[in-house]
Amino acid sequence: MIETPYYLIDKSKLIRNMEKIAHVREKSGAKALLALKCFATWSVFDLMRDYMDGTTSSSLFEVRLGREKFGKETHAYSVAYGDNEIDEVVLHADKIIFNSISQLERYAERAAGIARGLRLNPQVSSSSFDLADPARPFSRLGEWDVAKVERVMDRINGFMIHNNCENKNFDLFDCLLAQIEERFGSLLERADWVSLGGGIHFTGDDYPVDTFSARLRAFSDRYDVQVYLEPGEASITKSTTLEVTVLDTLYNGKNLAIVDSSIEAHMLDLLIYRETAKVSPNEGPHSYMICGKSCLAGDVFGEFRFADALKVGDRISFQDAAGYTMVKKNWFNGVKMPAIAIKELDGSVRTVREFTYADFEKSLS
Numbered sequence: 001m002i003e004t005p006y007y008l009i010d011k012s013k014l015i016r017n018m019e020k021i022a023h024v025r026e027k028s029g030a031k032a033l034l035a036l037k038c039f040a041t042w043s044v045f046d047l048m049r050d051y052m053d054g055t056t057s058s059s060l061f062e063v064r065l066g067r068e069k070f071g072k073e074t075h076a077y078s079v080a081y082g083d084n085e086i087d088e089v090v091l092h093a094d095k096i097i098f099n100s101i102s103q104l105e106r107y108a109e110r111a112a113g114i115a116r117g118l119r120l121n122p123q124v125s126s127s128s129f130d131l132a133d134p135a136r137p138f139s140r141l142g143e144w145d146v147a148k149v150e151r152v153m154d155r156i157n158g159f160m161i162h163n164n165c166e167n168k169n170f171d172l173f174d175c176l177l178a179q180i181e182e183r184f185g186s187l188l189e190r191a192d193w194v195s196l197g198g199g200i201h202f203t204g205d206d207y208p209v210d211t212f213s214a215r216l217r218a219f220s221d222r223y224d225v226q227v228y229l230e231p232g233e234a235s236i237t238k239s240t241t242l243e244v245t246v247l248d249t250l251y252n253g254k255n256l257a258i259v260d261s262s263i264e265a266h267m268l269d270l271l272i273y274r275e276t277a278k279v280s281p282n283e284g285p286h287s288y289m290i291c292g293k294s295c296l297a298g299d300v301f302g303e304f305r306f307a308d309a310l311k312v313g314d315r316i317s318f319q320d321a322a323g324y325t326m327v328k329k330n331w332f333n334g335v336k337m338p339a340i341a342i343k344e345l346d347g348s349v350r351t352v353r354e355f356t357y358a359d360f361e362k363s364l365s
């Protein structure tokens with residue numbers, strides 16, 4: 001029995017996403033790169049590698065992890081590189097995408113041995129969160145002025161455009177892509193490859209994957225480019241749970257249960273975006289507010305329904321716990337960091353990482 005808290009990655013669920021990705025790759029001709037910023041738990045890369053073309057990154061450490069642990073095609077992107085890291089980034093990457101013309105001009109020569117690209121910002125997005133909106137006013141994420149980009153076309157042969165965010169709606173994707181074509185068509189015609197970024201939830205139930213694939217194929221044919229997708233969430237959605245145990249129950253106008261985890265430390269994105277965790281089936285006569293064990297007053301996973309009254313020692317599984325969780329976990333309050341376990345295809349479960357006091361101590365000095 002594994003001690004809670006732990007993230008449990010279920011390979012049979014992960015494979016469902018992988019199969020959809022492989023289908024889109026085959027139908028559309030697009031390549032799919034795992035966005036490591038969302039999910040970088042390399043113990044399951046052996047499985048993912050068979051279904052995806054490689055990885056994309058946000059930093060030197062991510063591009064190195066992608067090269068060393070995933071292999072295949074490795075893209076480097078960062079909002080800004082420093083003089084002290086650019087050579088090592090180039091060493092690990094097949095392609096490098098610069099966020100700005102000034103970064104391109106500064107490092108084009110040092111990256112001369114690999115393919116170079118530029119991030120474009122179409123100034124429209126599907127994000128309903130200001131925090132995650134690449135098209136927000138004064139956004140630093142990519143270049144938008146076609147005339148300026150035309151002047152550096154001799155130094156690049158591709159583009160990256162990331163302007164979807166949790167977009168489950170194919171029509172919206174289609175409409176945004178049409179706007180990109182209208183605005184940047186003259187640049188796309190001169191490119192060899194175009195990455196359309198992440199944020200497209202094409203592995204979700206009922207997503208029209210064939211229509212999506214046909215749209216990607218048409219885009220690729222029209223501009224004669226290799227299309228890339230950078231799925232983060234879409235790669236790992238619904239594959240993982242965070243397993244926790246009830247440590248205490250209280251009544252304070254509502255039934256409260258405190259668990260051996262913390263939303264701030266272990267599912268931080270939910271707190272940042274003011275969302276609640278998910279519990280399934282979330283049915284029954286007993287309602288509880290499930291709270292984390294950190295000192296933060298708002299360390300609350302959400303309110304859920306249960307078949308029976310909760311008691312100390314009961315287990316709860318938070319659903320959909322892979323994306324932006326393990327990559328963001330932290331040592332706030334010294335709360336024990338969840339272990340990482342994998343449920344294999346034969347049903348057996350193995351722990352691949354445990355964190356101890358020594359890790360906590362080493363994270364500081």
Ligand SMILES: Cc1ncc(COP(=O)(O)O)c(C=O)c1O
Pocket residue numbers: 035037038077162165166197198199200230231232233234
């Ligand atoms: C450039 C880029 N690619 C891919 C992703 C992955 O997005 P998602 O996890 O929403 O698919 C992001 C998210 O920040 C991104 O900025």
Ligand SMILES: NCCCCNCC[C@H](N)C(=O)O
Pocket residue numbers: 129132133164165166198199232269273275
């Ligand atoms: N579930 C709340 C919204 C999460 C948004 N994801 C943020 C990362 C994303 N890839 C981005 O574009 O910033």
